[in-house]
Amino acid sequence: MAALERKVVLVTRRTRLEELLLRFVTLEQARFYVEHLGADFHDYETEHASYRAAVASVKARLERHGRYQMVDRGLLPNFLFGPDDLVMALGQDGLVANTLKYLDGQPLVGVNPDPKRYDGLLLPFGVADVDALLPEALANHRPLKAVTMAVASLQDGQRLFAVNDLFIGPRSHTSARYELQHEARRAVQSSSGIIVSTGLGSTGWMRSVLAGAMAIAGGLGHAQAAAEERPMRWDSDRLLFAVREPFPSRTTQVDPAWGYVTHEHRLTLRSLMAEGGVIFSDGIEADYLAFNAGTMAEIAVADRQGRLVA
Numbered sequence: 001m002a003a004l005e006r007k008v009v010l011v012t013r014r015t016r017l018e019e020l021l022l023r024f025v026t027l028e029q030a031r032f033y034v035e036h037l038g039a040d041f042h043d044y045e046t047e048h049a050s051y052r053a054a055v056a057s058v059k060a061r062l063e064r065h066g067r068y069q070m071v072d073r074g075l076l077p078n079f080l081f082g083p084d085d086l087v088m089a090l091g092q093d094g095l096v097a098n099t100l101k102y103l104d105g106q107p108l109v110g111v112n113p114d115p116k117r118y119d120g121l122l123l124p125f126g127v128a129d130v131d132a133l134l135p136e137a138l139a140n141h142r143p144l145k146a147v148t149m150a151v152a153s154l155q156d157g158q159r160l161f162a163v164n165d166l167f168i169g170p171r172s173h174t175s176a177r178y179e180l181q182h183e184a185r186r187a188v189q190s191s192s193g194i195i196v197s198t199g200l201g202s203t204g205w206m207r208s209v210l211a212g213a214m215a216i217a218g219g220l221g222h223a224q225a226a227a228e229e230r231p232m233r234w235d236s237d238r239l240l241f242a243v244r245e246p247f248p249s250r251t252t253q254v255d256p257a258w259g260y261v262t263h264e265h266r267l268t269l270r271s272l273m274a275e276g277g278v279i280f281s282d283g284i285e286a287d288y289l290a291f292n293a294g295t296m297a298e299i300a301v302a303d304r305q306g307r308l309v310a
Contacts (some may be wrong), residue, residue: 006138007082008068011099012055017048047117050071050092052129053115058090059066061130066136073083076102086137088130088132096122097163097200097282100147101304107135107144109309124310137309144294146235147306148198151308152279155296160280160289163306166299168269168291169193170276175247178291180256183265188255188272191246196261196299199236205283207231210243219283238262238302267299 014022020030034041035210073095081087081103088109088286089099096110105128112123125133134292136142150162160166169176175190186285197206232240239261246254261267271277291297 006067006084006086008064008065008134009060009081009085009087009264010058010068010070011073011076011087011091011095012070013050013073013091013095015044015051017044023037031131047114050114054111056208057127058088058111061127061134061261065134067264068082073098075093081106085223086134092118093120093122093199096282096308097277099282100159100163101149101281103306104304105141105307107307107309109133118153122308133309140220143310145308145310147200147308148235148237148239149302149304149306150196150198150239150281151300151302152281152301153298153300154289160195160279160281160287160291161302162198162201164198164282165205166196166279166281168196168279168297168299169244170273171285172276174276176277177252178277179270179272180243181268182259182261185256187245187255189246189254190249190252192244194241194243194269196239196241196267197232199232199234199238201233201282202240204274205239206242209244213242235305239299239300241299242266254281263301268299269299271295271297 013253017030020033021027024033028185031041034044042080057068076099079102083106085106087099087103087106088110090113096108100108110120110123111123111125111127112118112120113127115126122217146275147163149167152160152166152168169192176193177190179186179188195206195209201263205246237289240258242258246257248254271291271293273291274293278288279291282287
């Protein structure tokens with residue numbers, strides 16, 4: 001397809017102020033709530049104005065290009081991307097990750113709406129870069145960075161992809177019960193859940209899990225545990241899983257507490273929870289798979305990779 005005929009899909013998100021207005025209806029009520037808690041409401045207003053200005057600027061640039069469509073992050077689970085679409089995410093790093101997992105090979109451009117506010121590890125471009133970037137990206141003349149994804153598959157055919165990490169466990173602060181099998185090891189466990197991290201996610205939630213475990217072990221005199229776990233490459237062909245707070249008892253085991261998921265060695269889980277079990281990805285709890293009694297889940301390296309425009 002010719003570059004000018006390709007459609008650009010711009011993914012946006014609601015600001016914190018817009019989320020407050022959905023809850024409190026009026027600006028005055030939202031202001032009262034925030035200021036009553038001692039927070040700076042002006043920061044909410046400034047962030048909102050800055051983001052909406054960025055959206056308007058990018059939209060005007062896309063109009064000069066030609067075909068484009070806007071979609072809110074909340075609609076992504078049911079949105080159908082065209083195979084030749086160029087996707088652009090305007091927001092924080094989390095928006096890039098949340099968008100990428102719904103794509104199947106379409107290149108994704110991360111645009112930072114406010115570089116003074118967001119570091120933007122996954123946002124290499126600013127709003128002013130869009131005019132020069134679009135023709136190159138649409139003509140496939142920009143380099144792409146491959147991102148390995150994880151996938152959770154249930155026995156009924158449901159699947160959920162993850163760019164950063166998967167969480168398998170209880171919806172609330174209770175214990176998860178499940179049977180785990182990895183390589184030749186099998187165990188019944190009671191824990192606060194399992195984290196499965198990709199290479200991209202290895203500097204996020206998984207890093208905090210490892211840091212906490214190593215700090216506790218180091219404080220108890222296990223000096224070797226203080227060594228820092230190096231992040232995996234974004235295109236690493238393996239995933240890392242860790243069991244959070246496994247509880248040893250007569251009927252539950254701790255080992256295995258961690259391991260690598262590869263193409264040859266997948267992680268299989270069977271829920272022993274009557275209700276409240278979930279699998280969600282990249283911190284989006286609203287988009288989840290139910291993981292209740294008898295449900296079997298297989299965690300694997302996804303058969304497709306994300307592609308980030310560099």
